[in-house]
Amino acid sequence: MTGLLAEPAGSIRFVSVSAPPLDLGPDLRQRRDVRGDLRLTRTNRGLLVHARFQTAIDETCSRCLREIELPVDIELDEEALPSVDFTSGLPIDASSEPDALRLTDHHELVLVDEVRDAILLAEPIAPLCRDDCPGLCIVCGEELAGGLHVHSGEEIDPRLDILRRFRDDPGLE
Numbered sequence: 001m002t003g004l005l006a007e008p009a010g011s012i013r014f015v016s017v018s019a020p021p022l023d024l025g026p027d028l029r030q031r032r033d034v035r036g037d038l039r040l041t042r043t044n045r046g047l048l049v050h051a052r053f054q055t056a057i058d059e060t061c062s063r064c065l066r067e068i069e070l071p072v073d074i075e076l077d078e079e080a081l082p083s084v085d086f087t088s089g090l091p092i093d094a095s096s097e098p099d100a101l102r103l104t105d106h107h108e109l110v111l112v113d114e115v116r117d118a119i120l121l122a123e124p125i126a127p128l129c130r131d132d133c134p135g136l137c138i139v140c141g142e143e144l145a146g147g148l149h150v151h152s153g154e155e156i157d158p159r160l161d162i163l164r165r166f167r168d169d170p171g172l173e
Contacts, residue, residue, distance in 0.1 A: 004042050005086045005107055011042040017053065022116050024057070028123060031069050032056040034115060046081040046103065053115060062126040063135035064143050070127055074118040080109055 004013050015038040021030035036053030053074040061068050083102045085092055094102060103109055134144035139151045 004040055004047065005082065007042050009042050009044045013040045014038070015040065017051075019115075021055070022112065022119070024116060024119060028120070029058045030055055030119065031058050034074075036074070038109075040109070043079070046079060047109065049076065049078045049080050049101070049109065049111070051076040051078075051111065053118075055119065057119065057123065059124075059127040061129040061133055063133040064129060064145065065136065066129050066143075068127065068129045070124070072119055072122045074115060074122065076111065076114055076118060078111075078114060082107065 004011060017034065017036050017038060019034045021033060024030055032055050034053050034055045036051060039050040041048040041050075051074070053076075054071065055074070056069045056071050059068050059070045060066070078101045080101045080103050081092075081094075081097065083092055083094065084090065084105050084107070086107070091105075094100070101111075101114065136142065137144055137149055137151070142149065
């Protein structure tokens with residue numbers, strides 16, 4: 001980023017990115033590398049970062065319990081401020097903006113935390129293998145997507161027996 005920081009405000013650079021999967025903690029695993037593009041624009045204070053990345057995470061369908069690969073699209077818009085003055089080399093006081101994204105002491109842009117947070121926020125509450133996933137049979141636990149699934153004369157959970165009346169009542173059709 002050193003070259004871009006030496007250019008006038010309004011200068012733009014485009015960068016393609018490919019990075020290995022990140023550590024997302026014990027409950028989530030990233031299946032594919034992070035790939036995408038950055039548009040870096042020099043501002044009078046630092047860099048305006050616009051990023052679009054794609055990756056995928058491992059999930060379990062909330063209806064049929066199959067393992068699925070869930071694509072994740074990430075879009076970031078951040079301002080990255082220097083931590084060291086480009087001309088003097090002296091550290092910049094960051095206390096006025098402690099939460100701002102900062103370039104490293106060597107004017108490098110590191111987005112690992114921002115990308116990790118975006119992936120974690122993109123994780124759905126109830127992931128589905130497909131929108132019309134029928135789920136599992138309440139009697140035998142088999143996947144209902146496998147075709148014809150009939151249970152004749154088998155006992156139904158007594159708590160669900162009231163629902164049978166809706167199916168058997170001709171006035172409800």
